[in-house]
Every structure is written in structure tokens, then in C-alpha cells.
Amino acid sequence: MMNRRDALKNLGLSLGYVIATPTILSMLQSCTAQPEKWTPLFFSEKQAYVLHNLVDLILPKTKDAPGAVDVNVPKFIDLYTSKTATDEEKEIYRTGLDAVIEELGIPNEDPITLETKKFDAILSKYLRLTKAERLAYVEQENIVFETLMKIRDQSVWAYRSSKEIGKNVLAYDPIPGQQKGCISLDKATGGKAWSL
Incomplete structure (x- = not known):
């Protein structure tokens, strides 16, 4: 049996410290084609449905991007987790997503459907927080909070690392030229962050 405290600590590890190696970048680029029907490698169909809807609300389409x-991104997260996570990390992720599904109250029957406002409500509850509320969830070791933070x-x-965003949305210069110190981002790139 897995220790709950250790499971939550492992779940909370962020990808912010991961360097995008060529292997990881190639996995991300392999997810660029629009498939007819995505069949998840790691997640169950219900977990993939939840992940898809949450990711769509976290980074929605805009007129500019x-x-x-x-x-x-959901397909990449599934592929990345299936290829790089340990068995223990996979179990923690599944447990967390199942806790999110339980809180959402998704019925067991097929087809799986849930109104967008339910997904928006859970994201608001756990991710739009004051510092004190965030600390309270951390102290409580809330698995739904930790899972949503990880997602x-x-x-x-994954979004910032994708080819489409890197080349067409962020400032992109495959062969950087001269260094210009102490100028504003607006002057340097038109206000866009640099692509990695």
C-alpha cells in the first residue's frame, strides 16, 4: 500500500524543472497531427475525457492563438506519462484523476458527458485561490488539488513546447543575432515571450 503523504508529494512535482530533451520534444511533435479519435495509451477513456476538458479550459483557443x-496537449500528456513515469508515479496520477472524476460526479454509463460549467467550477475551486487557501489545500494534502496543479x-x-506555439505564437528566431541589452519586451519582440 502506498503512503498517502509520499504519493501527494510525488504528484506535486512540477514539470517546470524538466529540460526539454530531444526525445521529449520528438514525442511532443508526434502529437501534432489531428487524429480522428484519440485512443489513450495510459489513461482510461473516462480519465482522458476529463483531462481533455480540463486542458481545454486551462488553455482555451483565442482569436490570436x-x-x-x-x-x-492531452495526447502529449498521455504519451509523456506512459513513456516516462515510474509505475508508482502512474498509480499516483490515476488515483488523483479518479478523485477528480469522483468530485465531478461523472456517471458510469456511456457515453461520458458533463457540462463545461462543472469542469470550470472545479478549476475555480482549486486553482483560483488566495495564498491562504492554497496553503490550506497543501496542508490538507488534497489529492484533487495536487492533481489539478499537475495537469x-x-x-x-507542453503548450509552450509545441512547434505550433513556438513558431507561430511566441517570438521565434532560429538563428539569434545580436544581443540587445536593456530594451523592453515590446521593443524586442512586440510584447511576445521568446520561444525556447
């Missing part, structure tokens, strides 16, 4: 679903962190990392 595609959304995370448009660049296949948000992975989504942002």
Missing part, C-alpha cells in the same frame, strides 16, 4: 487541445503545469509546459 490555438488552444491546448488544438495542439494536442495545469503539464499543460502549460
Whole structure:
């Protein structure tokens, strides 16, 4: 039996410290084609449905940029987790997603459907917090909070690392030229962050 405290600590590890190696980047680029029907490698169909809807709300499509679903972030998270996570990390992730599903109250029958406002409500409850509320969830070792934080962190990392966003949304210069010190971001890139 897994220790709950250790499981939550492991779940809370963020991808912010992971360096995008060529292997990981190639996995991300393999998720760029729009599949007819995505069949998850790691997640169950219900977990994939929840992940897809959460990611779509975390990074939605705008008039200026595609959304995370448009660049296949849920598919990448599934592929990345199936290829890189340990068995213990996979079990923690599944347990966390099952806790999210339980809190959402998703019925067991097929087809799986849930109104967008339910997904938005759970994201508001756990991710739009004051510092004190966030600390309270951390102290309580709330698995739903930790899972949603992980999904948000992975989504942002995968989104920013995608070829479409890197080349067409962020400031992109494959062969950087001269260094210009002490100028504003607006002057340097038109207000866009640099692509990695």
C-alpha cells in the first residue's frame, strides 16, 4: 500500500524543472497531427475525457492563438506519462484523476458527458485561490488539488513546447543575432515571450 503523504508529494512535482530533451520534444511533435479519435495509451477513456476538458479550459483557443487541445496537449500528456513515469508515479496520477472524476460526479454509463460549467467550477475551486487557501489545500494534502496543479503545469509546459506555439505564437528566431541589452519586451519582440 502506498503512503498517502509520499504519493501527494510525488504528484506535486512540477514539470517546470524538466529540460526539454530531444526525445521529449520528438514525442511532443508526434502529437501534432489531428487524429480522428484519440485512443489513450495510459489513461482510461473516462480519465482522458476529463483531462481533455480540463486542458481545454486551462488553455482555451483565442482569436490570436490555438488552444491546448488544438495542439494536442492531452495526447502529449498521455504519451509523456506512459513513456516516462515510474509505475508508482502512474498509480499516483490515476488515483488523483479518479478523485477528480469522483468530485465531478461523472456517471458510469456511456457515453461520458458533463457540462463545461462543472469542469470550470472545479478549476475555480482549486486553482483560483488566495495564498491562504492554497496553503490550506497543501496542508490538507488534497489529492484533487495536487492533481489539478499537475495537469495545469503539464499543460502549460507542453503548450509552450509545441512547434505550433513556438513558431507561430511566441517570438521565434532560429538563428539569434545580436544581443540587445536593456530594451523592453515590446521593443524586442512586440510584447511576445521568446520561444525556447
